[in-house]
Amino acid sequence: MISIRTRLLMALLAVVIATSLLAGLLTYRRVFAETSTLFDYQLRQMALSLRSQIPMAPRLELPPDQADADFVIQIWDPYGTRVYFSRPGLPLINATTLGYADVRVAGEAWRTYGLQTLEGVIQIAQPLRVREAFARGAALRAVIPLLLLLPILGAAIVGVVGSGLSPLRRLATEVQRRDVHSLMPVATERLPQEVAPLVDALNRLLLRLHAAFQAQRAFVADAAHELRSPLTAVRLELQLLDRAPDENARREARTNLGAAVERAIHLVEQLLTLARSDPREEAGAWSRISLEQAAADGIADANSLAQARRIDLGLEAEPAAVQGDPEALRILVRNLVDNAVRYTPEGGQVRVSTRDQASGATLEVVDTGPGIPPPDRERAFDRFYRRSNAAEGGSGLGLAIVKAIADRHAAEIRLDDATGGGLRVTVTFPRPDLRGPH
């Protein structure tokens, strides 16, 4: 885990140290250059002031302040004999360069100035370390206060960062208090501007979670409620079987019990299908599949009910490709056809067709049943919505399942009147090439 505080502290300290060192270096170089100019001038002045004193060179006395600065004076007569050496014993240059020069003698760097006069040559020399010492001193004087500030700066950074991060700690406590039962949005007041987008995003997530939990709870409650009806029928028929007075009554109760159990099974299966068609649960890889094949499979599934109700069930297939989950599309078709068959009076017709249109592949299911009046069409997709004239055994989940699968495929469903009465359901899928792989 990266600590913002440590990172800030390290970065700021590094910057301060680097700045101090740079300041020291610059100071050193500037002071060195300045002292060099001054000392060079002094070297020359000394040489010039000694010009008239060459004849009395052996008795020359140096002013004491100049002795401090480690000046070394040598004077040679015109014949090249050294007539004066201010620091006998020092191994110094025997010959000299006129003007300024940098020389190195016995491992030490010197700055020299040589002056030619009629009476001889004067050379003033000074070790470079004198100048370096000046520059070093100045550089240290510049750097030390900065370095002394470091601990204070560090403490200040720790404090400021700590108080700057305290809203984050408050936020963490707030968020920790959230659970399934309380998904209240986190308060955004008194939060720094930088944290606000994070909290906003978090609040949006909390809202979505809350909605999802609500939907989940509603679904479970609805499912439990809806399971009561088939279970009531099961219990009722079981008790009728127990108390049946004769063989006829017993046989009838047994048949009805079977139907009631089938109905409970159907409802549970539909509930499972609906739960599995949840958009968040992505099943397998999607492929380009033929809608007419899915339609044929779905119709085959619903055929036995159509046979039992003597309904003329038919498919008009035109090739049409969609991008999707073949199993889900088969379930979609099965539920649409199943619904149509259940609501169509015996002996009626249910027509299924697939078409490839400019707007995309379409699936159409048309029946000769009573249709759904326009005001009820929106509600028809609600879970457990049942029309009052439903045939036995409907779960009330068929259209909800169709809607969930269609939503997953970004398909559009329209309910309207079929020509000559009955219901027409049209499902339009987006063109496969307009959708990327899901």
Added chain:
Amino acid sequence: MRVLVVEDDRMIAKGLHTALKQDGYAVDGVSDGASAAAALRSSRFDLVLLDLGLPERDGLEVLRELRSRGDATPVIIVTARDDVQSRIQGLDAGADDYIVKPFDLDEVAARMRSVLRRAAGRGDPYIRHRGITLDPVSHAVERDGVPVVLSAHEFAVLEALMQRPGAVLSRAQLEDRLYGWSEGIESNAVEVYVHGLRRKLGNDAIRTLRGVGYFVPKD
């Protein structure tokens, strides 16, 4: 006893129908709120089993309308709505009892008897009058301590007459309690049952008020 079953689930309605007929009730059924309201306006029932979640009109609405007319027909709500709030609402709307699905048939039968007993103003689960004792649960009948075997229809006629001794019931009123809408009625059926009852319980058990109907003498 004539019962109206208001239930939109065909399987449950059919099952209740069979069970109640076995218990000797005359049963009529409707599957939506509007038909229930119409049936309650046009016919007289001894008891109503009312589902709440109905198409067209909600059961509670039907119940409130019935009570606002001053109709005291006993009503038992039979519903999947099991929360306390719904129970309170149902009872306060005028229901005499409240049963939650999935129910037990025997319990429904017992509650129906209890509601009918209270509606008749009796505390005694047996109907007793002038030496005749009638058990609505087992349909057993005794005359002066001696068991008497009656057919289901004979029992129904006797039960109807013994509910209010002295009150005269016409042949049509008795037929109403014996048969549901869908059942065919033989023209002289009531006379046949009354004849049978007099044979088994004594001529004086049921009297005829010529041109009006039958009654059980008050004392």
